[in-house]
Amino acid sequence: MSDLSRSTHTGRPRVVVVGAGFAGLAAVKALKAAPVEVVLLDQHNHHVFNPFLYQVATALLEPVEAANPVRALVRGLRNLTFRVATVSDVHLRSQQVGTDRGVVAYDYLILAAGSVSDYFHSADIAARSFGIKDLGEALELRNQVLSRFEQASWAADPVERSRLLSFAVVGGGPTGVEFAAALAVLVEGSLAKDFPSITREEVSIVLVEGSEAPLASFAKGLQRSAARALANKGVRVESKAMVADVDVEGLLLKDGRRIEAATVVWAAGVTANPLVESLGVELGSKRRVPVTATLQLAGHPEVFVVGDLAEIPGRSKQPLPMLAQVGLQSGGHAGRAIEAMLAGRRVARFRYHNLGTMAVVGRNDGIAQIGPLHLSGFVGWLAWLFLHIARIHGLSGRFLVLVSWISGFVFADRPVRLVVGPRKAIPHASQTAGRPGGADAIELPSPSVATVDEWGPAAALAWWTQDLPGRERT
Ligand SMILES: Cc1cc2nc3c(=O)[nH]c(=O)nc-3n(C[C@H](O)[C@H](O)[C@H](O)COP(=O)(O)OP(=O)(O)OC[C@H]3O[C@@H](n4cnc5c(N)ncnc54)[C@H](O)[C@@H]3O)c2cc1C
Structure with a gap:
């Protein structure tokens, strides 16, 4: 008790x-x-x-x-x-x-x-796509992106290289758009330098959106500005595309079309x-x-x-x-x-103050809608930056992020591209139960998280963040 x-x-x-x-x-x-x-x-x-x-x-x-x-x-x-x-x-x-x-x-x-x-009640979609809902998922996705580039560098067959380097992002809300644009920036910047044998043409990034256009909650002018930024970065947008299923080769759309993708990122809502x-x-x-x-x-x-x-x-x-x-x-x-x-006082009604909505569309490019004020490009990005810095809990957190962004702005190549994983098998809690300081000493996520061979980096990250991915992916 x-x-x-x-x-x-x-x-x-x-x-x-x-x-x-x-x-x-x-x-x-x-x-x-x-x-x-x-x-x-x-x-x-x-x-x-x-x-x-x-x-x-x-x-x-x-x-x-x-x-x-x-x-x-x-x-x-x-x-x-x-x-x-x-x-x-x-x-x-x-x-x-x-x-x-x-x-x-x-x-x-x-x-x-x-x-x-x-995931619209689909266990298959949940199992075969990557989410960005918590830290464990974000790290798992980072490992996947970087690992795909490592695998592609070994592939001599150009068709196989392009397959490995195909990414589909489902969901044209701010999260999907921000991820797709940032992925394009990563590919064109740091990864182009890290993998000189891979060309930009071999990498495909498709943003899949069910409605008329991505970022539907923003004003039309800002939507157009974001669409231009995505196009400039080589992100292809598939609008009015409703996903029916995700399989090992990519997406099946409700209208029967297919989008091939070795990595599917799910940002289609919560x-x-x-x-x-x-x-x-x-x-x-x-x-x-x-x-x-x-x-x-x-x-x-x-x-x-x-x-x-x-x-x-x-x-x-x-x-x-x-x-x-x-x-x-x-x-x-x-x-x-x-x-x-x-204190015996009456409880007041809740009043919400809308401070505006914003999204980033790549390096130093953003859109911001603050009441009647619509900002795009560098100014939109600055608005996003200051609002978000102000929201971070803790002064040290704000300082860390500001330093990272400034170094990213100046050098455009931060060395955070690590694929990390454990070297030895992680025992399950039941194996340690009964020993002094056993099961209660450390909470392990699941009996199925066994070895690096079985689960690879995802398991390590799940263990590290105490967040079990529980997915079967290729
Ligand atoms: C990738 C992403 C990007 C986003 N970008 C923006 C943005 O740019 N601007 C914006 O305004 N909003 C954004 N959002 C939305 C915003 O993050 C959420 O609206 C906000 O976090 C909601 O706050 P919350 O406290 O309700 O939930 P959260 O901040 O999600 O907090 C919920 C907490 O509950 C804990 N928890 C969950 N289940 C349990 C349980 N069973 N037992 C104990 N603890 C539990 C979680 O660990 C978490 O700490 C984004 C969301 C995501 C996922």
């Missing part, structure tokens, strides 16, 4: 926050002076700055520049306990959450467990974390939890749902988009709302 399974003995109510992402961290910071005991739970020991994941996947940033240990970020919060735990369900009646470390009791609950990639299923409430769009105007769960004023997990009514009656700003603002609101409830 965990020491958190019963109510607090401190006389202060306990607020349990599930998820140390944008929303969860904003919530615990808002509660820092509140007369409560805060318990923050996350499945990982680190907070990930998702907007930078595509840069990790394209060897522009190191993982440490896109993630921070949670314990370092919450160091100054005296009323907070952080624990690594995977939350599996929520028991609304008994006011407990179930975790892999036992149950944790709460007086107030803030659910901020974010979202997962949406859906709320499956944790929401245990709430037993009717779910909304993208399986998000509908919340009241104060971000509470109807009938359970002690429960707040925030960030990507929540379907928050917007001004136009459309739910708010799944964005970092929504996470930050809604998480902060939930923290302040609990403080208000404890």
